[in-house]
Amino acid sequence: MSEQFNRELSLTGKIPSGMFNSMFDFSGCWQKDAAGTKSLAFDGWYISLYSVALSKSRILLRDHVTQAVPSTWDPAALARFIEKFGTHIVVGIKMGGKDVIYLKQQHSSSLQPAVVQKRLKDMSDRRFLDANEHDMNIKAAYGKDKNDAREQRLRFVESSPSSSYCSKEDLVMVVKRRGGREWDKEMPHIEWINTVQLEPDVISMSFLPITSLLNGVPGCGFLNHAINLYLRYKPPIEELHQFLEFQLPRQWAPVYSDLPLGPQRKRQSSASLPLSFMGPRLYVCTSMVDVGERPVTGLRLYLEGKKNNMLAIHLQHLCSLPQILQLQDDPYNHRTPESYDSKYFEPFGSWKRFSHVYTEPVESDDDSSIVTGAQLHVSSHGLRKILFLRLRFSKVINAALVKNPEWEGSRNLGQKSGLISTLISTHFSTAAQKPAPRPADVNINSAVYPGGPPVPVQAPKLLKFVDTAEMLRGPQDTPGYWVVSGAKLQLERGKLSLRVKYSLLTAMVPDDEYPLDEHS
Structure with a gap:
């Protein structure tokens, strides 16, 4: 799913963007986030009023930016460059409003995809049902229809990597509203729609990697590698040098x-x-x-x-x-x-x-x-x-x-339990369940034997x-x-x-x- 979001932002690759992480409330390294997540889904209203975009062919960097690129692998200089100039340039924005429900199923959840989809449908109906009867009026006003999660916007990732949390089902729901009177959390959805045109906000952006404008500059390869590491592992910017x-x-x-x-x-x-x-x-x-x-x-x-x-x-x-x-x-x-x-x-x-x-x-x-x-x-x-x-x-x-x-x-x-305690807990529990399997690590090691030296089959x-x-x-x-x-x-x-x-x-x-x- 992160790759799809990246395409909408004019980005390449599968490494989640900051916007993607914010939507689904991810905060750690993407490998650990992916290993701990079973599926993702979202449903919501996207109202786009207008767009602003720059011509990419006419974008040039100032001389002091190109001169700040270190010509060798210099971690201190590379960290200062990334902290000062960033990793991407905003070349386009969409203005309007969005009201979206994001659903994250954790790896320990035993729910089937169809059940998760039904949970999202129920939550969407409760939040957006009052707006359905006004759907034709909204289309006439904005030229946009509600994105139906059941047909278009609902997407599952079987193995991928604020909110309310259901501990029994290991589901995390994140509701985010942007544009209009977003600060009024108690405002019904149908009333919020009428405020979007008066108070639009940025609902989407397009980005251009800064390294794409540094072709031919000595040290561009080192900077590109440093940026990829920074985006992949997300260390704190103040500790990027180390x-x-x-x-x-x-x-x-x-x-x-x-x-x-x-x-x-x-x-x-x-x-x-x-x-x-x-x-x-x-x-x-x-x-x-x-x-x-x-x-x-x-x-x-x-x-x-x-x-x-x-x-x-x-x-x-x-x-x-x-x-x-x-x-x-x-x-x-x-x-x-x-x-x-x-x-x-x-x-x-x-x-x-x-x-x-x-x-x-x-x-x-x-x-x-x-x-x-x-x-x-x-x-x-x-x-x-x-x-x-x-x-x-x-x-x-x-x-x-x-x-x-x-x-x-x-x-x-990590798990230790004696025979007596196991028998007691199994006998008196009404719904004894097997512990959820530990999520498999996302291995990006390209070594010949990433798991260690070869051992006999037996x-x-x-x-x-x-x-x-x-x-x-x-x-x-x-x-x-x-x-x-x-x-x-x-x-x-x-x-x-x-x-x-x-x-x-x-x-x-x-x-x-x-x-x-x-x-x-």
Whole structure:
């Protein structure tokens, strides 16, 4: 549906415009909005009185605008350009009035499209029914008829991405009126129609991308890329500079070519955890994964080896260091703590006397330190073998926290309920329903293996003990420049997983590095 709205605004592509987001009350990243939305519909009256349009062939930009385009990838200059000049130019407007009902069905809703359509029809009839008998008079006055949602204006998107909300049906209704006496919310629709001609307002616009007027200007490609990122992920404009700094290629370490292929004369690691008396052993790769001076944006546990029985930790990191960051080794970088607190020992596997996991959070004492390396370690304490997580930290020079750090665990293990509580809730609930499935992520990754390294068709047996979900944050997580600053091993329902700490850091840049713009 967003593509259809864009065509009406003379825009291309499927990325929702600001007008589309406002209509359906979207405020987040479009991938998350799309994943959480099952269908969209709208019905309403559009009264167009007149239009004003510019000839696109005669539109030229002033010299100071073209001169402000940076010739290289300069996030600070690109952010200043977008903040000052915007992304599009208004080349046409339609004046009149509109009174529209927008309906958003959330992903968790179990209603069928026909039922949603009936809900919209009922709401439209209640709001616009009094106007039907005056329909001929309106056509004579304005030359426009009501757009009938049941025939023309009602559109559904099966998987797409103010108001009233029906919690039982997970429907959001947004009613918006523009033009006429729009401020009078209690005015009936038929009375509002008579006020449109006296107080018309803008009901639609046509836009022209500013980059279409910059063909041949050095750096136009960089600006176009920055604008596309800004429109796609919608970071706050005041944080656009930091956001663009982090829009660098990302990769996982170790890369596939670093993993040993073919037969090995000697097993790299003899560390292992017995999970049951007669069952399989979980081997552990104890090699340090060090990404150097590059921020880490994600972690995952992975089962390597021919038999998928070797536990390893992988790090997603930026391929280079953002220009605004400078790193140095954390002076309080303790890779091997001298003592452990026994309260963090948790039994692992069915043979709980012999295998444990140490679940204490691993984080630096300095808020401006970030993770640049990770390692798994197995230590023997008597008859017990304990799995530890070690992290390597680097300090960001002259940095400050933008907001408090956030901890996040695997979504695969989010729901916990015991057998007794499940039976009780099922027995006494009058309408026990299965929980709605989690919306699938909108994946725009064009990598060969966007979901990670290929694995055998048959699921490894040890997956019931290890959660291999990727814990990461990227541009889709507002404001889009999160870095990993800590982590911990945890056990959820007997399954080993990661809980990751994310931080937002910004460099304290002197004011003299940003001279005032002469044209501001």
